[in-house]
Amino acid sequence: MSRSTRANRRGTRSGGADSGVAAGAGGPADTATVLEAVRANPDLRTAHVIVRDLILKGIEGVALPNLRRQMTQTLDDMLAGKLGFKALQGTALEPLGVLSADSDGIVLPEGAWQQERLLGCLAEVASNNEPSRDIPPPVDVSDALLAEMTDAMDPALLRQTLEALHGYIESSSPMSAVVRVLVQLAQMEGPLRLLGPPTPCDLQTFAQHLAALANQLNTLHDPKMLGEHLQSRHFKRAKYELFALQHMQLLVWLQRVQQGLNQGVGKQGPELTSFVNSIGHAARVLLFQPLLLHTLQIMQTVTNLPSEEVPGSMQQAMLYPSESATDEDRVEWLQLNLLLQFQSVYRDALCNPSLYQPTYSSGEANLFSGFLRLEDIYTHLIGRFPACCPLSDQEQAVLTQMCTKLNRYFNDGKQIKQVLESQPQHGKQLLVNGQLASSVQYAVRDWILPFMMAFTDLLKVLWTLWAQLKRKQQQSEAQLKAVEHIARLVGACIVGQLAEEEAALRAHQAAIRPAEPKEPPPPASLPPAPPRGAAAAPNGLPAPAESGSGGWASVVRRPPVEPPAGGAALPAPKPAPPPPSAAAKPRSVSGGATDEAVRELVCKRESARFARDFDAADKLREQLSRWGITLDDQNKLWRAADGRSGPITAVNISELHAQKAAKSGAAHLPDEEIDRLVKEREQARFTSDYKTADRLRDQLEKHGVHLDTKENKWQAADGRSGPIGPVNISAAHAQKAARAGAPKLPVEEIEKILVQREQARARRDYKTADVLREQLEKHGVYLDANKWHSPDGRSGAIVMSSFSDEDVGKILASRQAARLRHDYKTADRLRDQLNEQCVSVDDKKNRWDASDGRSGNIEPFTCVPPPVPDLSAFAEKEEIESAAEARPAPSPRSDAAAAKGESKRILPEKARRELAKRLREATGASARLCEKALQAHADDMDRAAEWLLSQADNKAETNGN
Numbered sequence: 001m002s003r004s005t006r007a008n009r010r011g012t013r014s015g016g017a018d019s020g021v022a023a024g025a026g027g028p029a030d031t032a033t034v035l036e037a038v039r040a041n042p043d044l045r046t047a048h049v050i051v052r053d054l055i056l057k058g059i060e061g062v063a064l065p066n067l068r069r070q071m072t073q074t075l076d077d078m079l080a081g082k083l084g085f086k087a088l089q090g091t092a093l094e095p096l097g098v099l100s101a102d103s104d105g106i107v108l109p110e111g112a113w114q115q116e117r118l119l120g121c122l123a124e125v126a127s128n129n130e131p132s133r134d135i136p137p138p139v140d141v142s143d144a145l146l147a148e149m150t151d152a153m154d155p156a157l158l159r160q161t162l163e164a165l166h167g168y169i170e171s172s173s174p175m176s177a178v179v180r181v182l183v184q185l186a187q188m189e190g191p192l193r194l195l196g197p198p199t200p201c202d203l204q205t206f207a208q209h210l211a212a213l214a215n216q217l218n219t220l221h222d223p224k225m226l227g228e229h230l231q232s233r234h235f236k237r238a239k240y241e242l243f244a245l246q247h248m249q250l251l252v253w254l255q256r257v258q259q260g261l262n263q264g265v266g267k268q269g270p271e272l273t274s275f276v277n278s279i280g281h282a283a284r285v286l287l288f289q290p291l292l293l294h295t296l297q298i299m300q301t302v303t304n305l306p307s308e309e310v311p312g313s314m315q316q317a318m319l320y321p322s323e324s325a326t327d328e329d330r331v332e333w334l335q336l337n338l339l340l341q342f343q344s345v346y347r348d349a350l351c352n353p354s355l356y357q358p359t360y361s362s363g364e365a366n367l368f369s370g371f372l373r374l375e376d377i378y379t380h381l382i383g384r385f386p387a388c389c390p391l392s393d394q395e396q397a398v399l400t401q402m403c404t405k406l407n408r409y410f411n412d413g414k415q416i417k418q419v420l421e422s423q424p425q426h427g428k429q430l431l432v433n434g435q436l437a438s439s440v441q442y443a444v445r446d447w448i449l450p451f452m453m454a455f456t457d458l459l460k461v462l463w464t465l466w467a468q469l470k471r472k473q474q475q476s477e478a479q480l481k482a483v484e485h486i487a488r489l490v491g492a493c494i495v496g497q498l499a500e501e502e503a504a505l506r507a508h509q510a511a512i513r514p515a516e517p518k519e520p521p522p523p524a525s526l527p528p529a530p531p532r533g534a535a536a537a538p539n540g541l542p543a544p545a546e547s548g549s550g551g552w553a554s555v556v557r558r559p560p561v562e563p564p565a566g567g568a569a570l571p572a573p574k575p576a577p578p579p580p581s582a583a584a585k586p587r588s589v590s591g592g593a594t595d596e597a598v599r600e601l602v603c604k605r606e607s608a609r610f611a612r613d614f615d616a617a618d619k620l621r622e623q624l625s626r627w628g629i630t631l632d633d634q635n636k637l638w639r640a641a642d643g644r645s646g647p648i649t650a651v652n653i654s655e656l657h658a659q660k661a662a663k664s665g666a667a668h669l670p671d672e673e674i675d676r677l678v679k680e681r682e683q684a685r686f687t688s689d690y691k692t693a694d695r696l697r698d699q700l701e702k703h704g705v706h707l708d709t710k711e712n713k714w715q716a717a718d719g720r721s722g723p724i725g726p727v728n729i730s731a732a733h734a735q736k737a738a739r740a741g742a743p744k745l746p747v748e749e750i751e752k753i754l755v756q757r758e759q760a761r762a763r764r765d766y767k768t769a770d771v772l773r774e775q776l777e778k779h780g781v782y783l784d785a786n787k788w789h790s791p792d793g794r795s796g797a798i799v800m801s802s803f804s805d806e807d808v809g810k811i812l813a814s815r816q817a818a819r820l821r822h823d824y825k826t827a828d829r830l831r832d833q834l835n836e837q838c839v840s841v842d843d844k845k846n847r848w849d850a851s852d853g854r855s856g857n858i859e860p861f862t863c864v865p866p867p868v869p870d871l872s873a874f875a876e877k878e879e880i881e882s883a884a885e886a887r888p889a890p891s892p893r894s895d896a897a898a899a900k901g902e903s904k905r906i907l908p909e910k911a912r913r914e915l916a917k918r919l920r921e922a923t924g925a926s927a928r929l930c931e932k933a934l935q936a937h938a939d940d941m942d943r944a945a946e947w948l949l950s951q952a953d954n955k956a957e958t959n960g961n
Contacts, residue, residue, distance in 0.1 A: 016330065031126045034499045035119050044501060045113035050493045051105040052079065058489040067481065074482035078584060079103065083801045087483050092639065096119040096487040106490045124643060125491035135478045145242075145251050145460060147914040158194060161292050162186055168299045173229075173297065177844050182295060185288075191280040192288055198280055203264050206276055210261070214254055214351050217291060221247050221343070223766070226298060230318065231310040237317035237336065239301055244339050245463055246294050248456045251346055253287045255449060258350075319423075320685055323710035331388045334381040335466065339459060341377060345370040346452045348767070350447065356442050360424035361740050364444045368417045368770065373411050373447070384805075389469050399465075402458050409451040412436070416447055535952065594628045595646065601632070602638055602648055655887050668718060669703045678707070678714055680726055742937065745779045750788060755838075758851045762840040763832075803837045806858065808848060811859055812841070820945075822924050823953055915939060923948050 038044045055075060062068040072396060076100040077083040088097040095118040112118055162183055169180045177723060186194040191206045192213060193199065201209075226243060228236040260282060264275045309315075321330050348355065348367060355363030358383075382403060383653050391399065416436065420427040428443040439444035545885075588676040605620040624688040628641035636648040671676075681696035697707060704717035707724065715721045755770040773783065789795045803811075811830050818826040831841050838851035916930040919941060923930065925948050933944035 001922040004481060012686070022103075031495060033500045034495065035123055037502045037505075038113075038120055038498055041505075043112070043500060044505075048108040048494045048497055049102075049105050050108075050490050054493060055106065055486065055489060058493070059486075062485070066135045066137050066478075067485065070135060070482040071485055074479055075486060078106070078486070083479065083483070085487060087480050088633070091484065092124070093121060093484055093487050096491055097126075099487060103310075108490070108494055120641075122495055125488045126495045128488070128643065135481050136474060136507070139673065146246050146294060148253070149285050149289050152285055159288075161197070161296060164296055165292065165299070168303065171303060173299070173302055174845070175220060175295075175302065175766055178216050179295060179299065180224070181212075181216050184469065185216075186292070190929060191276065192284055192724075194288065195283060197886050198277075198284070200273060201276060203261070203272070203276065206280065207261065210254075210257065213283075213288060213291070217247070217250055217254070218351055220295060220298065221347075229305075229314060231304070231315050232305075233313045233315045234305045234307070235301075235314045236310055237312050237314050237332075240314050240317075241317055241336055241339060241463070243294070243298055244343050247343060248339075248346060248459060250287065250291055250294060252453055252456050253290070255453065257283045257287055288640050296599070302690075307823075320682075322712075324709060327384055328388045331381065331384050331466075334377055338374070338377045338381055341370065341374050342452075342455060342459065343373060346456075349448050350453060350565060353445075354766075356445050358428070358441050360420040360427055361770070365422070367444065367666060369450065370771060371413055371417075378406075378874075381462075384670075389465055391465070395465065401455070402461065405454055406451075409447075409454065412447060416444065420444075429799075458474075560916060578954045593640075595644065598624070598627070598629055598638060598640070599646060599649075603644075605631075606648065615741060656829075668716070669700075669705065671722060672722065673707055673723060674700065674716070678722075681707075682724060739931060743779060744790065744792065745781060747794065750776065750790070751796070752780055754788060758838040759794070759835050760836045761851065762835040764840055764842070768824060776835070783861075803834075803839060803850075805854065806837055808834065808856070809849070812848065816858070819952075820949060822922060906918055912939065915941065919944060919948075925952075 008611070056072070059068055059071045059075065062071065074083060081101070084097040084101070085097045088094050095112070098109060098115070100109065100110040134260065152158075165179050165183055167184065169176055187196075189199040190209050191198050192209050219243070223230070226240075229240065264272065264279065265310055268277050271353065315335055317333070321333050325333075345367065348363075348370075351364070353366065355361060357364070386396070386399075416431060419430055423430065427589050428437065428440045431437040431443045432440055437446045439446065486775070538665050549625065591839040601620055601624055605617050605624075608614075624631065624638070630639050631637075631648065632639065633648070638648055639644055639645045677696050677700055681693050681700075684690070684692040684696065694735055700707065700714070705714055709724070712724045713721055714724060715889045753772050753776055757769050757776075760766075760768040760772065776788070781788055783789075811834055815827045815830040818824070818868050819832065834841055834848070840849050841850070841858070843858070847855060848858055849855045912931055912934055913927075915934055916927055918929040919925070920933065922929050923945055925933075932946070933947050934941075935944040937947060
């Protein structure tokens with residue numbers, strides 16, 4: 001039977017007494033009237049097909065770009081048979097889960113009308129004005145680990161990378177200094193040269209170049225470089241974690257190059273030359289090339305940080321998980337902290353050889369302290385990870401094998417630590433005798449570096465598995481969102497088709513029965529809908545079009561209902577039955593209940609469920625049901641029949657205990673005491689002292705104070721409230737030591753350690769400064785911005801510099817003069833004098849900083865040229881003037897290239913020799929070098945002097961290393 005024939009039969013029956021169409025024939029009926037007519041007339045409850053073009057037209061009207069893109073892709077997958085509407089099960093659109101896709105559209109089968117909830121679902125779809133948020137953008141495919149390189153980069157790609165890096169040299173970022181050095185290393189002569197053939201050298205020179213490269217790698221991740229964004233609101237956690245993991249990869253490759261370099265000891269002649277060529281190729285390909293790509297990624301990210309806070313920022317990620325945090329939140333927090341802790345330990349173990357001494361040193365003790373913290377975080381993470389990240393059998397086997405290997409390393413490390421602590425003088429020799437080490441001095445390094453490489457492999461596996469899980473979750477959520485909106489779009493189209501069919505039936509009734517009974521009021525079983533032709537809803541879905549030949553049915557496969565033929569005999573019309581009374585079909589809405597009343601009952605029910613009073617909870621649920629409220633405990637939502645909805649808030653256990661204590665007459669605490677207890681509890685939680693944290697929380701609850709960790713505030717029973725402030729990390733460690741019974745320090749000893757710490761900070765020796773701060777914390781002394789505090793109530797100011805700005809400027813001027821005349825011993829003495837007064841000097845940035853917050857610029861050396869000499873003995877005046885007129889603009893080439901004499905000579909040779917003589921008197925450099933500097937800098941005395949000073953500084957640093 002064709003659809004047209006079925007439509008004719010429906011039209012014939014629609015005029016009977018069983019017809020429920022009550023609207024007049026004058027215009028289109030609203031949604032409630034149309035769906036009530038469908039409820040009354042079975043002939044309207046047939047199959048519907050919405051063609052692909054109509055759905056795509058609706059998708060084009062979605063204003064949210066990411067959702068629109070995902071809907072288009074999901075629709076293609078549905079039409080290809082890859083996806084369906086089964087994902088709607090358990091949602092408010094579950095009745096539309098019977099929709100199916102064929103080759104060119106979405107089909108609502110005729111059997112779908114047997115569902116009692118379908119009409120209500122269509123009414124909600126047609127009248128839903130709930131705003132919709134956009135889905136997250138697709139995952140950035142560039143967020144990946146560095147690929148291990150085995151061959152040299154394509155020359156064009158290498159030049160493109162270096163040109164991109166060169167554009168960041170003049171940026172305001174402090175990392176521009178690292179970029180400048182890396183670009184120079186790639187171009188200058190040496191074993192690591194990338195542009196052009198490398199220069200042959202001996203093992204010592206190669207080791208110096210490799211150390212310079214390693215230094216720039218670690219400087220890039222220094223706390224004042226990339227580490228400055230550790231608490232940033234604008235830096236995404238995922239990016240920071242990726243860069244830290246790439247840092248670990250580069251350290252592993254650096255370790256492999258260092259291991260290969262050790263094999264060249266003892267080689268001589270051609271064998272040594274061949275070995276240096278091989279190890280140089282490995283360093284350039286395996287380490288230097290990926291380091292350039294890593295640096296470029298960091299600079300691109302840092303220079304394009306948004307001005308507003310981003311979701312998933314580092315500031316949010318560094319916060320300790322609240323009590324309401326999920327297991328996934330805790331796993332992410334543990335992963336980030338494990339990576340940051342490992343990054344610090346690995347950098348020290350690999351790149352600080354001074355830690356390893358013939359006897360057990362304090363630096364090695366610090367390594368073991370970091371190692372034990374690493375094990376603690378690792379144990380907590382591995383215990384939670386499999387439950388939050390489903391693993392296949394193969395993935396589980398790989399992870400188990402890696403953890404078994406690392407557990408052996410942890411056990412060996414504890415044994416080595418025990419031996420060295422029991423016998424610090426001869427413990428390393430015992431390890432060598434027991435074949436646990438091959439060298440006395442490097443016994444600790446021989447164990448910890450292989451452990452670091454194995455641990456890096458574990459971090460990469462965990463990061464990959466977690467990233468895959470997050471991508472799958474995001475893709476699944478985006479697909480579900482797209483399926484829901486496609487279902488809403490199809491439902492709106494179906495309602496549009498039904499409206500046209502119902503309008504055709506009313507037109508036919510008006511033709512055969514001119515006198516119609518008075519139109520009854522709209523039925524109460526369905527909520528009213530917006531009028532036809534209304535504007536698009538805020539959720540991005542277009543409203544149904546107007547009825548008529550240009551409406552929804554004009555672009556779908558099924559034609560509108562046709563009236564019966566003119567000669568067909570029709571039965572006499574029967575009087576329409578009276579409309580059903582309101583008492584016979586009660587309105588299934590919220591019964592006039594306000595949102596506040598609903599939330600109050602929902603909260604009472606949650607409290608009853610928490611108290612395991614299930615009878616009271618069921619009675620409250622029945623009362624809500626009589627109001628037309630349904631509860632979705634799985635998704636923690638309540639919904640009303642009129643479209644309203646809201647969250648089901650979890651019970652605040654702390655608030656219940658606090659209210660109970662307040663009712664029993666507990667004494668009130670002053671705000672200062674509450675703040676003190678809250679601060680101590682946060683510090684105890686930070687140091688994983690959960691027993692103390694729980695005790696402090698119970699103490700607060702006994703006095704009617706509950707903690708709302710979600711809102712990050714405390715609330716007293718009498719209405720007072722206050723914020724839960726951030727954790728002072730130093731205070732947390734100090735209080736933990738005080739609770740453990742740490743011995744007290746006298747004030748003189750505290751101030752002595754503070755002076756040593758500030759002096760270490762001034763000379764940029766942050767490791768020593770951290771060791772001294774930890775020494776204070778072990779005795780219960782913690783530091784804030786400008787004061788120190790001890791657990792017994794003592795406090796005092798942190799020592800500040802006694803130098804004025806003028807004093808600092810004079811010493812810096814004297815130091816610059818000493819550097820200019822190559823008197824580095826005097827320059828170092830003046831720098832140490834500033835350090836002793838807690839003033840640090842940064843020659844790279846030309847700035848000084850004092851511990852009291854003052855800072856300033858270091859005036860660079862300016863060579864004031866003497867009056868122009870009489871050059872008549874060397875050349876005619878016209879020759880000099882013509883040479884001056886022909887002076888070109890300064891060349892953008894690097895100083896190293898210019899020093900080779902590639903720039904054009906400006907003055908005659910004799911005149912340049914006279915200038916070189918004056919430059920030699922000012923700088924102390926050789927005459928040949930002064931003449932070469934003038935030639936390279938277009939006879940500019942200032943630029944030539946600055947270049948000579950920089951070359952002398954580089955040579956001094958190289959000799960110092």
